[in-house]
Amino acid sequence: DQQVKQNSPSLSVQEGRISILNCDYTNSMFDYFLWYKKYPAEGPTFLISISSIKDKNEDGRFTVFLNKSAKHLSLHIVPSQPGDSAVYFCAGGNEKLTFGTGTRLTIIP
Amino acid sequence: NAGVMQNPRHLVRRRGQEARLRCSPMKGHSHVYWYRQLPEEGLKFMVYLQKENIIDESGMPKERFSAEFPKEGPSILRIQQVVRGDSAAYFCASSPGSGRPGQYFGPGTRLTVT
Numbered sequence: 733d734q735q736v737k738q739n740s741p742s743l744s745v746q747e748g749r750i751s752i753l754n755c756d757y758t759n760s761m762f763d764y765f766l767w768y769k770k771y772p773a774e775g776p777t778f779l780i781s782i783s784s785i786k787d788k789n790e791d792g793r794f795t796v797f798l799n800k801s802a803k804h805l806s807l808h809i810v811p812s813q814p815g816d817s818a819v820y821f822c823a824g825g826n827e828k829l830t831f832g833t834g835t836r837l838t839i840i841p
Numbered sequence: 842n843a844g845v846m847q848n849p850r851h852l853v854r855r856r857g858q859e860a861r862l863r864c865s866p867m868k869g870h871s872h873v874y875w876y877r878q879l880p881e882e883g884l885k886f887m888v889y890l891q892k893e894n895i896i897d898e899s900g901m902p903k904e905r906f907s908a909e910f911p912k913e914g915p916s917i918l919r920i921q922q923v924v925r926g927d928s929a930a931y932f933c934a935s936s937p938g939s940g941r942p943g944q945y946f947g948p949g950t951r952l953t954v955t
Contacts, residue, residue, distance in 0.1 A: 736883075764942040775845070775932050775946030776884070783942075821883060826942055827872070828897055831883035 735759040736824050738832035747841050751809040755822035755832055758803065762824035767796060767807045770819045770834070779820075780807070812839045843868065845935050845947035846915075853953045860920040860927070862950045866935030872896075873916045874934040874944055875908060884932060890916060891938070923954045 737756045745751045757765070763784055768776035782789040782796045782805070789796050795808045809816055817839045823829040846865040854860050866873050872891055876884040886900040890910035901908065905923075910916040920927055930951050934944035 766942055768946075773948075775847075775934075775948045778943045778945060781942040823884075826940075827874070827889050827936075828886050828899070829874075829876075829884075829944065830886065831876075833881075833883040 735830050736822060736832040738820075738822060738835050740835050741833075742836040742838070744838045744840055745812050747814060747839050748811045751807075751812045751816065751837055751839070753807040753809075753820050753822075753835050753837065755805050755807075756803055757805070757824050759824060759830070760800075760803070762830075763826040764824070765796070765798060765805050766823045766829065767794070768821045768823065768831075769816075770821060776821060809837075814839050814841055845870075845933055845945055847931075847933050847947035847950050849950060850948060851951050851953070853955060854923050855955055856924055857922050860923050860952055862918040862920075862931050862933075862952070864916040864918070864933030864935075864947060866916070866933075867945055870935035870937050870945070872936045872938040873910050874936075875916075875918050876932045876934065876946075878930045878932065878949075880929075887918070920952075923952075925954050928952055928954045 766781040767779045770776045780791050780794045798805045819834045819836050821834045823831045875887040878884045888908045889897040905921045907919045930949045932949045934946045936944045
C-alpha cells in the first residue's frame with residue numbers, strides 16, 4: 733500500500749525556468765507534508781513543509797502547494813539552478829514519515 | 842555546529858554476523874528516527890525513539906533488529922545474524938520534538954552483506 737506516490741521518476745528543466753515536482757497521497761491523516769532533496773551518498777536535506785490545513789507555503793525559491801480534494805501536492809522551484817539537480821522526495825506524516833520513491837531532477841545549463 | 846552524525850559510513854558484514862550502526866543526533870534534539878533505503882526505493886520508516894524509550898517501532902522487522910537510545914551516548918541500530926537482504930542504506934534523523942515538522946538526516950550507513 734503505497735501511501736505516497738511520485739509518478740515521475742525523472743524530470744529535466746532548463747536553467748532559469750520553473751521546476752514542478754508532483755506527489756500524490758492516499759492517507760488523509762497526515763499532519764504535514766514535506767519535501768526533501770538528496771544528493772548521491774548523502775542523507776536527505778529538508779527543504780520545506782506544509783501543514784495539512786494550509787494550501788500553500790513559500791520559502792525563497794521554493795513553494796509547496798497542497799490540493800486536499802485531489803490529494804496532491806507539488807513543489808515549485810523558480811528559477812531553477814544547476815545546484816538543484818538532485819533526487820527530490822515528498823513525504824507525509826510528522827514523527828513517522830512516509831516517503832515517495834523520488835524524482836530525479838536535472839537542471840540543464 | 843555538527844549535524845546528525847552516523848558511523849560507520851560503510852560497513853561490510855558476512856552473513857550471520859552482527860551489524861551495529863550508531864547515530865548521534867543534532868545538539869538539542871531529543872528525538873531520533875531510523876529509516877532504511879533499499880536500492881531504487883524511497884526511505885522506509887523503521888523506528889522512532891526518545892531518550893531511553895521506544896515510541897514507535899512499527900517499521901522494524903520482528904526478528905533480528907533492535908534499536909536503543911540510551912540516556913548517555915548515541916542511538917544504536919543493531920542487526921543480528923545479517924542476511925543479504927539487509928544490504929541497504931540506513932539513515933538516522935533527529936528532531937527537537939517541539940511539534941514542528943522536519944527531521945534532519947545524517948549521511949547514512951551503507952551496509953553490505955556478503
